[in-house]
């Protein structure tokens with residue numbers, strides 16, 4: 001069983017600090033209410049299309065009619081707590097909501113031990129499994145669509161820290177350079193023209209604010225109509241000024257600061273600046289696994305597939321120097337020349353690839369279910385990977401074997 005991880009959507013909601021709506025005042029609604037409340041999310045209300053439910057109280061909250069939801073901001077997050085997904089989603093879209101989520105990531109694997117929700121554990125398990133099946137069915141029906149969850153956009157190989165165990169492999173760059181922003185802009189444009197949607201862009205490096213022109217990228221990413229969030233990952237060593245601060249004043253932007261204690265020298269100043277400017281942000285103390293070493297280990301195909309399936313970052317598509325990879329380790333290991341590049345593991349946008357051909361290659365990369373070449377060089381990134389102390393610094397880049 002894989003370890004439960006707080007879903008990224010919950011992180012986003014917590015960072016925004018706004019209440020959410022649970023659409024469906026039944027069993028899944030009760031379970032979702034419990035899980036979200038347990039993680040600190042405030043629930044505004046339940047809603048339900050059934051007249052018999054409307055006006056009643058569930059888990060201490062009033063059940064609204066769908067029409068009443070029209071009074072809420074259209075960017076309110078709404079969870080579909082029921083199994084008539086297409087009908088429910090269509091109704092919410094009619095009202096104008098766009099941030100609509102199923103409950104699979106939220107409930108799958110959540111620990112309900114001791115929860116007073118009115119069901120025994122086996123019932124809870126079945127209700128969640130049934131919802132999961134319904135969601136998969138709905139996804140299959142829409143299988144021709146191509147919607148990405150996240151896309152990591154690397155704006156620089158340079159970092160203001162040099163951590164020996166960085167899982168994005170920054171410790172191996174001897175001459176780090178900033179990304180070619182024209183190539184980056186063109187690649188992102190072509191990707192966005194070829195997919196049906198993208199929930200979240202994640203802007204990172206290295207340290208993204210090391211790049212003085214990161215604002216150009218952030219302004220481009222926030223301008224795409226179909227994108228919900230643009231999250232900037234920073235290590236708290238640089239306080240953005242000028243255009244790099246201005247570009248953050250956008251309702252799609254969330255700044256996520258990793259707090260490395262004394263290494264994050266500007267952490268408090270950065271928090272204060274973001275707060276003063278009304279920019280949503282969150283600060284986190286990291287937990288690191290031993291995932292920053294590049295070393296080929298002979299493993300069987302089934303062992304590698306198992307690593308890939310359990311990996312916590314196996315769906316973080318990463319755009320680096322005009323090439324799109326399936327995970328950050330694959331991206332940086334290949335970019336460094338330490339992992340051989342194989343065409344099935346990368347979509348090369350350095351040329352003029354676009355249109356239907358690009359769409360098919362993107363679909364192939366995103367939907368692949370077997371391991372990557374990079375998995376053979378990786379120590380894994382899952383609940384079994386040993387923990388290491390975060391952010392131990394090295395003065396010089398670490399030596400690397402180039403293939």
Ligand code: SF4
Nearest residue numbers: 311327329374375378
């Ligand atoms: S190389 Fe494989 S195991 Fe390593 S981080 Fe990427 S997907 Fe996960």
